[in-house]
Amino acid sequence: MKPKSKHIFLVFLTILIFFPFIFLVLLSMAPEWRFPNILPQYFGPDNWQTILRSETGLLHSFLISLLISLSVGIVSTLFGFLISRSLYYHPQRKWLNLFTYFPYILAPVVFGACLSFFFLKMGIFGNITGVIIAQFLIAFPYALIFFSSFWNKKIKSYEDLVATLGGNQWQKYSRVLFPLAKSMLLICFFQTFLISWFEYGLTSIIGVGKVQTLTIKVFLFIKEANYYYGAISSCLLIFPPVLLLYINKKYVFKNRV
Structure with missing residues (x-):
């Protein structure tokens, strides 16, 4: 495998491994995420503040x-x-x-x-x-x-x-x-x-x-x-x-x- 191809493969593999964790963080910081939006319209700590202060x-x-x-x-x-x-x-x-x-x-x-x-x-x-x-x-x-x-x-x-x-x-x-x-x-x-x-x-x-x-x-x-x-x-x-x-x-x- 060529060095450039190997580097691209390693980058792709790293993204693939960390994608579930990144997705969880994005989902936890999105008040709503509706189809067909690729990304939520707002990112923020609102969900975290709500759930930590609530009775859940x-x-x-x-x-x-x-x-x-x-x-x-x-x-x-x-x-x-x-x-x-x-x-x-x-x-x-x-x-x-x-x-x-x-x-x-x-x-x-x-x-x-x-x-x-x-x-x-x-x-x-x-x-x-x-x-x-x-x-x-x-x-x-x-x-x-x-x-x-x-x-x-x-x-x-x-x-x-x-x-x-x-x-x-x-x-x-x-x-x-x-x-x-x-x-x-x-x-x-x-x-x-x-x-x-x-x-x-x-x-x-x-x-x-x-x-x-x-x-x-x-x-x-x-x-x-x-x-x-x-x-x-x-x-x-x-x-x-x-x-x-x-x-x-x-x-x-x-x-x-």
């Missing part, structure tokens, strides 16, 4: 989604790292690792329906606590699978060295294991955060419409054919992943190079 609860849904995703991401990453170590040293670790794939055999809606009876008995059906626990049951096995590649004979030798030098459990984790797994911990947090952030099926079943996360709001606006408000909620929905992607690229992969 979009800002509240954003904060709820942030709370749920941060809780699921932090807890899943921490427990996944600690328990994956116990799995590595267990004599039946191959069978135990196999069980971690069980939540992914069922669709999220089916998995949520299976959990709904037990959550109803425990009194956490239809509230934020129940949604966090339900999403944790999806994100935690992923963290176990993710950290299974971290533990090996080399890490075991570091742990033995700390014990030989008289180090305690806190020193082993704080000065050896956590620094060695820093990049993997960040990546796992990003991944589990995104699993929770974009989760819809499980949240709709366990939340019963009472826990309206940002993903739930997007589908509600689309069902109501309110595409302008749907575009605003979609912009809010993609903002944290873009921010995490920037942090991931700047701090995680940059340190690996």
